[in-house]
Amino acid sequence: MAYVELHDINKHFKKFHASKNINFSIEKGKLVALLGPSGSGKTTILRMIAGLENPDSGEVIIDGKVVNNIPGSERGIGFVFQNYALFRYMTVFDNIAFGLRVKKTPESKVKERVNELLELINCQGLEKRYPSQLSGGQQQRVAFARALAHNPQILLLDEPFAAIDAKVRLELRTWLRQMITRLNITSIFVTHDQDEAIEVADEIVVTNKGRVEQVGSPQELYKNPATPFVAEFIGNSVAVENYQDFRYFDRKQEGEKAYIRPEFVSVFKKGESIQYANSAEEGTVCDKIFRGSSIEIKVKIHGNIISAIRSINDAEINLGEKVDVFIHRLYIVKDNEVILANNSSLVEEEMVI
Numbered sequence: 629m630a631y632v633e634l635h636d637i638n639k640h641f642k643k644f645h646a647s648k649n650i651n652f653s654i655e656k657g658k659l660v661a662l663l664g665p666s667g668s669g670k671t672t673i674l675r676m677i678a679g680l681e682n683p684d685s686g687e688v689i690i691d692g693k694v695v696n697n698i699p700g701s702e703r704g705i706g707f708v709f710q711n712y713a714l715f716r717y718m719t720v721f722d723n724i725a726f727g728l729r730v731k732k733t734p735e736s737k738v739k740e741r742v743n744e745l746l747e748l749i750n751c752q753g754l755e756k757r758y759p760s761q762l763s764g765g766q767q768q769r770v771a772f773a774r775a776l777a778h779n780p781q782i783l784l785l786d787e788p789f790a791a792i793d794a795k796v797r798l799e800l801r802t803w804l805r806q807m808i809t810r811l812n813i814t815s816i817f818v819t820h821d822q823d824e825a826i827e828v829a830d831e832i833v834v835t836n837k838g839r840v841e842q843v844g845s846p847q848e849l850y851k852n853p854a855t856p857f858v859a860e861f862i863g864n865s866v867a868v869e870n871y872q873d874f875r876y877f878d879r880k881q882e883g884e885k886a887y888i889r890p891e892f893v894s895v896f897k898k899g900e901s902i903q904y905a906n907s908a909e910e911g912t913v914c915d916k917i918f919r920g921s922s923i924e925i926k927v928k929i930h931g932n933i934i935s936a937i938r939s940i941n942d943a944e945i946n947l948g949e950k951v952d953v954f955i956h957r958l959y960i961v962k963d964n965e966v967i968l969a970n971n972s973s974l975v976e977e978e979m980v981i
């Protein structure tokens with residue numbers, strides 16, 4: 629059942645139309661990512677759910693009730709901001725206790741709840757420290773605890789991992805995912821990092837220029853992008869205008885352009901592949917990027933530069949080398965629709981339908 633619903637939401641900042649007919653709903657207990665480029669309207673949506681902004685038209689519905697006229701503090705929401713926003717001159721304990729004390733909760737209950745939350749965020753023993761005495765990851769976990777103190781039904785997170793270094797960010801993502809599953813709290817987080825959204829979210833709402841482009845599970849968005857924007861934005865897609873120059877794509881399948889992702893492409897040293905030898909085309913290696921467990925190979929083919937991924941265990945390929953390039957599939961864009969096209973030399977079981 630939908631727990632949070634947005635119906636035909638519009639929001640202007642003076643003449644600027646920041647949210648355009650926004651419609652989506654979120655089921656109870658789900659973790660949803662608002663994903664889109666900078667300025668696409670993600671934070672504005674989050675702030676309207678939180679009651680920090682009012683829509684010009686449309687309805688924000690929480691648990692079946694229209695909440696447009698209900699103040700944010702009465703919507704049962706916890707909010708985690710990008711930059712922790714902890715009170716610098718308060719201890720960890722006092723930071724987590726803050727909201728409860730504002731609501732005049734008896735001190736014995738405050739103590740009980742803060743201790744429960746310290747355990748949840750794995751920060752027992754740190755309650756007397758000040759924010760400056762904590763790591764970035766610990767500060768952000770304290771910010772989660774503070775947002776959860778009053779038992780909200782919805783947790784909103786605005787770029788919660790943005791200020792944290794890469795390794796800790798990965799740990800925090802996993803931790804957040806587990807915590808939200810455990811608490812069964814409906815959560816919405818804003819990010820512009822697609823890896824983060826794909827890895828953590830049950831559902832992703834893709835925003836672009838104030839509109840929602842698509843709503844779906846990470847797999848759905850990845851496999852079936854509904855719009856050219858999503859096809860380009862998700863995955864490291866490269867746009868190719870002259871895709872009909874590539875062999876083995878149906879020339880009748882006309883469109884304006886195509887998108888190719890690295891995982892759609894295999895690059896082989898000459899003679900390395902028997903399977904694709906007859907239907908590969910020649911390309912020239914123009915860049916190699918070491919990605920840790922793999923190597924990204926950029927090849928020039930029909931005037932385009934496209935990427936492929938090779939294992940570090942494969943034979944080394946050198947800059948300038950002529951290689952065999954096999955494109956398994958691509959997304960063709962026609963009249964604003966996205967069509968998946970398989971390489972016609974593939975046998976049926978190799979095709980993606």
Ligand SMILES: Nc1ncnc2c1ncn2[C@@H]1O[C@H](COP(=O)(O)OP(=O)(O)OP(=O)(O)O)[C@@H](O)[C@H]1O
Nearest residue numbers: 641644646664665666667668669670671672673820
């Ligand atoms: N209070 C405001 N007054 C005027 N314009 C605003 C205001 N808040 C947001 N905007 C504008 O609305 C647009 C959407 O902003 P929003 O912060 O929702 O985008 P975003 O997708 O969250 O971007 P980012 O990832 O950069 O935070 C931007 O062009 C922004 O400049």
